[in-house]
Amino acid sequence: MSDIANTPEPPYYAVIFSSHRTEGDHGYGAMAERMVALAASQPGFLGIESAREGLGITVSYWESLEAIKNWKRHAEHREAQRLGHERWYADFRVRIAKVEREYGM
Amino acid sequence: MSDIANTPEPPYYAVIFSSHRTEGDHGYGAMAERMVALAASQPGFLGIESAREGLGITVSYWESLEAIKNWKRHAEHREAQRLGHERWYADFRVRIAKVEREYGM
Numbered sequence: 001m002s003d004i005a006n007t008p009e010p011p012y013y014a015v016i017f018s019s020h021r022t023e024g025d026h027g028y029g030a031m032a033e034r035m036v037a038l039a040a041s042q043p044g045f046l047g048i049e050s051a052r053e054g055l056g057i058t059v060s061y062w063e064s065l066e067a068i069k070n071w072k073r074h075a076e077h078r079e080a081q082r083l084g085h086e087r088w089y090a091d092f093r094v095r096i097a098k099v100e101r102e103y104g105m
Numbered sequence: 106m107s108d109i110a111n112t113p114e115p116p117y118y119a120v121i122f123s124s125h126r127t128e129g130d131h132g133y134g135a136m137a138e139r140m141v142a143l144a145a146s147q148p149g150f151l152g153i154e155s156a157r158e159g160l161g162i163t164v165s166y167w168e169s170l171e172a173i174k175n176w177k178r179h180a181e182h183r184e185a186q187r188l189g190h191e192r193w194y195a196d197f198r199v200r201i202a203k204v205e206r207e208y209g210m
Contacts, residue, residue: 002158002159002160003160004123004124004125004160004196004197004198005123005198007200010200014119014121014200014202016119016121016164016204018109018110018154018164019109020109049123049160049162050158050160050162051156051157051158051159051160051161051162052156052158053107053155053156053157053158054107054156055107055108055109055154055155055156056156057154057155057156057162057164059121059123059162059164085210089210091109091209091210092109092209092210093109093110093207093208093209093210094207094208094209095112095115095119095204095206095207096204096205096206096207097119097202097203097204097205098202098203098205099121099200099201099202100201100202100203101200101201102198102199102200102201103198103199104196104197104198104199105190105194105196105197105198
């Protein structure tokens with residue numbers, strides 16, 4: 001089970017990735033796991049939350065737009081994006097948002 | 106299955122609600138369904154996406170911070186928030202974010 005990310009005081013950034021998968025794995029599981037580990041090692045990474053129930057929602061948190069841009073351009077991540085387009089996702093949407101306020105229980 | 110929300114051109118706002126449930130239903134299912142319907146009828150509501158896989162992530166989209174504030178203060182929603190604290194959630198975090206960019210497949 002994914003944990004709730006332990007993010008710092010805002011402001012920081014969120015990448016909200018919403019998707020529907022295609023049928024079958026086609027290497028998706030291994031690549032998804034690798035991408036989470038790789039993202040977590042990037043400069044400016046703050047945390048990640050993920051759940052799939054038909055619709056998949058993954059929210060990754062970042063210190064800055066610059067950190068998000070660098071991650072998007074990472075060579076191995078680019079290859080995963082290419083395969084995502086080709087094989088793994090029937091549909092997806094990416095939203096980049098500035099977190100302005102945060103509160104918990 | 107929840108759909109990907111058909112949101113307009115940014116900017117708009119997202120409320121990212123991440124949670125872990127307590128054991129048992131205790132009226133949660135019915136209230137959750139009612140809250141989605143009620144949220145969708147509020148001024149400034151743009152869409153909602155939801156998935157739970159241990160961790161639950163619900164992202165609702167709104168035209169403005171004002172719309173989010175009004176929804177947070179809605180009497181029936183306040184009662185749901187109270188019960189959420191008391192009964193339904195072991196842990197949660199709410200993040201309010203301004204969506205600056207969006208792209209899809």
